[in-house]
Amino acid sequence: MNPLLNLKRRILGFRQNHDDNATNKTIKVLNKIALVGSPNTGKSVLFNKLTGSYATVSNYPGTTVEVTRGRGKIGEKEFEVVDTPGTYSLLPITEDERVARTLLLEEKPDVVIQPIDAKNLERMLPLTLQLIEAGLPVILDLNMIDESEKLGMTINTLRLKEELGIPVVMTIATIGSGIKSLKEEIIKYSKTLKPRKTRYHTHIESALEKISSLLKNDYLLSKRTIGLLLLQKDPEIINLVKVGEKRFKLVEKVIFETQQKYSHSLNYIINRKRQWEAKGIASNVLTYPLNVKSTFSERLSRLMMNPLTGVPILLLVLYFGLYQFVGVFGAQTLVDFLEEVVFGKYFNPFIISLFKNLIPYLPIQTLFIGEYGIITLGVRYALALILPIVSTFFIAFSIIEDTGYLPRMALLIDRVFKKIGLNGRAVIPMILGLGCSTMATIVTRTLETRRERIIATFLLALAIPCSAQMGVLLGILSGNPLATLIWLILLIGVFLLIGFLTATLMPGEKPSFYMEIPPLRMPKLSNVLMKTYTRVEWYLKEVFPLFILGSILIWIGQMTGLFDLVLSALSYPVVWIGLPKEAAVAFLFGFFRRDYGAAGLYDLQQSGVLFGIPLVTAAVTLTLFVPCVAQFSVTIKERGIKTAVSIALFIVPFAFIVGFLLNLTLISLGVQL
Amino acid sequence: MELSEDAEEILEVLWTNSKRDGDLGSTLESIGQDRNDEAIKELIEYTLIKLSQNHVLLTSKGLSEAKTVIRRHRLAERLLVDVLEIEDVLVEDVACKFEHLIREGVEDNICILLGHPRVCPHGSPIPKGKCCLKRYDKASRIVVTLSQMESNQEGRIAYIHTKGSERLQKLMAMGITPGMQIHVIQRFLSYVFQIGHTQIAVDEEIAKEIFIIRTSS
Known part of the structure; x- marks a missing residue:
């Protein structure tokens, strides 16, 4: 199929699509849960816990290269659960990240669970902010809470819930702890929540406003997100808007003029803002001791790397x-x-x-x-x-x-x-x-x-x-x-x-090499x-x-x-x-x-x-x-x-x-x- | 030679135009000046420029002076953005005022301090100075690349200057962003550092693209 057409189909939510949805609602009994998040945060373990079936789990970022699907039951309700390849951001680079974004766009999940590595809260929050921005129904899951506790960290989840305006749960997925409360949150998820809104610098905000008013089509992602992706020069989205929007020239002009106002690339400015937000939120909810003891596994890890x-x-x-x-x-x-x-x-x-x-x-x-x-x-x-x-x-x-x-x-x-x-x-x-x-x-x-x-x-x-x-x-x-x-x-x-x-x-x-080094863990038999x-x-x-x-x-x-x-x-x-x-x-x-x-x-x-x-x-x-x-x-x-x-x-x-x-x-x- | 602020501004414009459009790129009209303006007279007096019909030409002396002015301006920008963390929108104004305060010789110290940066925050090249060519680093540097850090040193990421924007995006998505505190664990065979509670390994090429303000040695 023409890839552009395909793309358009994927991202553009045409009117008739919405109508389809309305008629579907009565037939559609199966709710959909999507698992999205950075690599190596336990999406696949969570998938197994929610469905009782099996997706390959490992202590290696990027093991899941394809979307895995399964079914699970919460109380009397049946759910379809979808596991996605790890993604650091909504602006995809590798093929597997593209897979994750496409899925979010195409399948309109009823709930999106973002499991994060709790000890890296600050680093993981920018993606949460992006998911919220995109208008997705997000539940944040602080996973591997045992590892962060071992480091002496405490996370004030109530405060985090307030800061983000979305449900927050704590789990240790590998041993099944916290899964029950996660399931409860899924069941009672409601769209009436008031999620946090990230406000960018004035010029970016006014550019977003202008772009939103120029875009005439309906998109599955919020126009704000489309605007942000355009400002960040996402090639897929730019192509899409170029083909679908009559006033693309004007949109292009807004992007150009906004870029002129900054010394860094807009992508950099936008990401840095999210990072600042994340830093602010993390400092409000996180306490940890300053001196972290060197553990046995840390010493072993150093020996392996030297x-x-x-x-x-x-x-x-x-x-x-x-x-x-x-x-x-x-x-x-x-x-x-x-x-x-x-x-x-x-x-x-x-x-x-x-x-x-x-x-x-x-x-x-x-x-x-x-x-x-x-x-x-x-x-x-x-x-x-x-x-x-x-x-x-x-x-x-x-x-x-x-x-x-x-x-x-x-x-x-x-x-x-x-x-x-x-x-x-x-x-x-x-x-x-x-x-x-x-x-x-x-x-x-x-x-x-x-x-x-x-x-x-x-x-x-x-x-x-x-x-x-x-x-x-x-x-x-x-x-x-x-x-x-x-x-x-x-x-x-x-x-x-x-x-x-x-x-x-x-x-x-x-080629260039950069890779996250996860902590050493004892494999579970x-x-x-x-x-x-x-x-x-x-x-x-x-x-x-x-x-x-x-x-x-x-x-x-x-x-x-x-x-x-x-x-x-x-x-x-x-x-x-x-x-x-x-x-x-x-x-x-x-x-x-x-x-x-x-x-x-x-x-x-x-x-x-x-x-x-x-x-x-x-x-x-x-x-x-x-x-x-x-x-x-x-x-x-x-x-x-x-x-x-x-x-x-x-x-x-x-x-x-x-x-x-x-x-x-x-x-x-x-x-x- | 003490040039007026206006004269320095004109030199900058002439230099930029000549880089873009060639030696004949500037006319009095295009740079918005009149031959009777004080600044133009000043520049002619110092034999930094000459007028040929309507064209304004930089002399060889003028060319090297313009280069110095540009260098000061762009180094000033780097200093403001990376070390003083002035907000992006303000940088241009502040830098214009700031560069005139930097007198001869001082810019080399700033350059050394910043680890001989090659481009300004806008991505335009910074002309090399004596200090960059000789590479004598008497003043100890504040900003170094990750590849210049030793094991167990700590610092804060000042900026990232990658070849492609895709790589910048990927690094930032992994949490390698300006302002983050890092701790270098090892340098060989790959560079490994701790950022927050995560360790990340990168190769030398990337380690040369991450600029860090050292906070411990």
Whole structure:
């Protein structure tokens, strides 16, 4: 759709819209609650408490990139609850902030709850003032009140309520405290409240008056807010008014003349005024002791951020969290147990004999229990190989995420990432990519520039193995430290080199890094488990159909002879990089899923076909090799077909060339593996 | 050389016009002067300007004097806005009076004090002085960039001067606004500082754009 038209539809509330509303009122029984606020203030936890369903919660700003919806009941009334990505202001910069504003505009929520981090009242109030200004029905929720109390702060909520003219509640959402009174406030919310009005400097006020009288259309936001956004030069709103208003020229003139009266940009003046207001309100309601004691978590935090101690801590976290827990415990101990004992001894023999007895027809038998059968291959790969690895990864990731360690990691790694055209913020998609690159590709949305998003997507497709793939490969390479080292160094090398080249070749603004560092928190077991569960569930839903589809396609291929044809075609590049012909199967699998391909290697290694130099070559080539179908389709969705195809066209030959060179180098150096 | 206020104003206008429209940018008419005005006579006497037909031209001596006048004016603005926190609308008037009080040599001290600011609050460039080129900072500075602060120092944000307006907006939305008290936690590998009860990390480029009045050392 024409984006401008779409925008117009979004922001303009035409008359008929209001009529619709009137008729809707009688039918509309479901009231809508929107959760809006700065990143990392507990919107998602609150969402879970209000709906009883689950949105991913973390101690990392910007985890929610999409709008999550759920239903909840308060007393007898049903509510729809909408969770939005974190936003610092109503003037959006990143895509996810845009999502939050659009939602407020489009959906006309009956109540808007703004949870804030109570200890940062002063910093969070400017957004409250903006929401009030926009004419939205706001309830302010002082969340994480336990943390502010721990700092010795007290907040006079009665006074705050008076100052703002809106309901104010206190909660500790993670343990459910205060949720009841929040629900009561939602139920009894009335539009007769008299919210505070921020008065700006005289010239701004008179400009707002002039603009309001010039605007003839009806908008979903108050005209005052539209005026303020115009003065702040919001490109979306300017475009909208340009298209929709006959007297736009006059509006433009007002903006220009007002700007002339100030030495700073109007945006700066307006924001500073809100900041002053917030400061004033905060000083009226807030008391706290001057000397804040240095707590244990604060001292630990400093150690994590100081490079001298921080880098070793980072390496320890990666070694124990990823290598030991996921690579060794998940990919070896658990996989071996499931593969050999559960499937090898009990499940497979049982299923095979069951099928042989039930269905005497050989082709059907092959479909289910043959070499590439749905059950013997698809289900086994998914449950015995992939499930334990992915679960251990997400447990580790959730713990790291909930402690608040990730932003500290980001600030340590920022300088390295700058060299490859990214900034520290990209540490999230990259680490998440070690779990599931498809998920990570979606999360690249939180990066600010298009250039960064493309580079991150590209590197995720090329050099970041997902947990299942990595786990299986680590399992295969285990017992051979030199081989593991070669694999690791080569991957890091490719990641940095290709990142550096892309960043050098690609035009665009250099990235900048700024990030809030949340306090360290003790992760809650229930939250970690819940989060792991949702992520693994998402993952399996993604994997299962593809594994089964893979088995079916191979079966069809075998029946028609196509399978062998493709295999023999693929065997050329495979032999060319020094691998046995049989390895072609793994690469064919790799087209479906990265981990599927790795699992194919696993079988080859177990049966003794693959070892030594060819094994390392295969591991490296397969890691670099095409992104799986899911990641590819997400890349198309997020970055467009052109980018996705160019990425794939680069990667396939590149992977084989690297494999070829590696094989050649290792052989000519006479390396013994 | 003691110029009258009017003469200094004329120099400023001539300099601004020549930057915008070239050397022939000013006529007596366009700057609203008459060749018999006292100020014009004064400037001719000091060989700061010459008249060629109707055009008013700055001599090379006049050019450097005009630069100094502009520099004083814009430094005065910075001082008023950042340190004395005079309200924006008043700045222009006060600055005009203030600049004439700043005599030669004094502007360099102000410049050092303010950490050699590159632009005035309106965003116009401030001509460099001797002190900026030599970078000798005998007088200890009041205004420094975040990147020049040491760990554990405290200060109040004076102003933020970013390359793009989007970044300014983002920083302000995060609560990094003029007047906020900050405490520097570390400088390497990223700059980390405390503002209110929140810690924020930024890279060096941004740290160079945040100007701070030091309150402790």
